[in-house]
Amino acid sequence: MRTRLLAATLTALAAVSLAACSSSGSDSGKATSAAGSPTAPAASATAPSDAATPAATTPAAPGSDPAAPTAGGGTGAPAPDAGASGAPAPSKPAPPADAGLPAKPGTDVTAKLVSALDAIDPAIVGGKPDQAMDRARNQCQSMYQFPKDKQKLADLANQRFTSADHPQGFGPDTATKINDALLATLCPPSR
Template sequence: MRTRLLAATLTALAAVSLAACSSSGSSSGKATTAAGSPTAPAASTAAPSDAAPSDAAATPSAPAPDTAAPTAGGTTGTPAPDAGTPGAPAPAKPAPPADAGLPAKPGTDLTGKLVAALDAIDPAIVGGKPDQAVDRARNQCQSMFQFPKDTGKLVELANQRFTSPDHPQGFGPDTAAKINDALRATLCPAPR
């Protein structure tokens, strides 16, 4: 008796599920079996055709936690998202290397040209410390690579980088702009 009751209940649920998923738009309220013969509508489980189907009947079931769906590579696990699918996350853009735009340490000839160019602006910029001036210039070149069109920011950064005991707040925006021009002419690679 239990088996028959269970079979009848499952058949009724399957019929309701098929009726809910059916696109025929039948408004008679009767569901049909796979063979096409009408079945009696279940009053407690049948939903009107204009109402939203119940979640249990309309929602496709997800794979059980202990079973895994095959992925695009043929292995089991979480399926890989299709890049062409709307709503799929875009592939991450690789970050530039940390030393992007940082020129190599210059040789003695290039160091001499750089120091001469900075001394022509103001001898206090180098202040007898060419190694320190070269390090500051290399870091400024990296900023020029990162912000090639933001001249205001580059002037501000040069003013912060190039300081001396007599100029702890920098040499001012006019001198900082001249420093940037001198670096472009000597040490900094041309932007691509």
């Protein structure tokens, strides 16, 4: 009789301690049962031997180690995939904030860009080649970010390339020509 009670108590304690060891996030440091209440060895020792508790009859509590051997000799863990290396797949890194922004060009590239923009409309540069170059570099970055959205790129060119006579930009046709000139002279190839 005492042997059964002792065996049932030890089995229950083993199941509870396995569950406590395999669970994470317990800040109190106390072992808890599967129901979440603190274990009480004295209470289980006074339990009648005829009334078997579920923890005493169940060899493994919920949350037990899935890699522990089962009755069939295998483990409860799923078999690893033959092609898996065990390491998580690398995530795609985010592009840098300056992706697509060309470096400040030399005088020869600046002259080529100014010439191309002046051929479209001399008011685009308006005698301010440095300002036109800054706007062109920013437009190149937008072309890198939105390579297939021609409408958005034309809208952005209209917002960037303005003058006193054209405060709302030079229109969609001229904006498309500006984008083509930038691709031909300054912007790196899009993705």
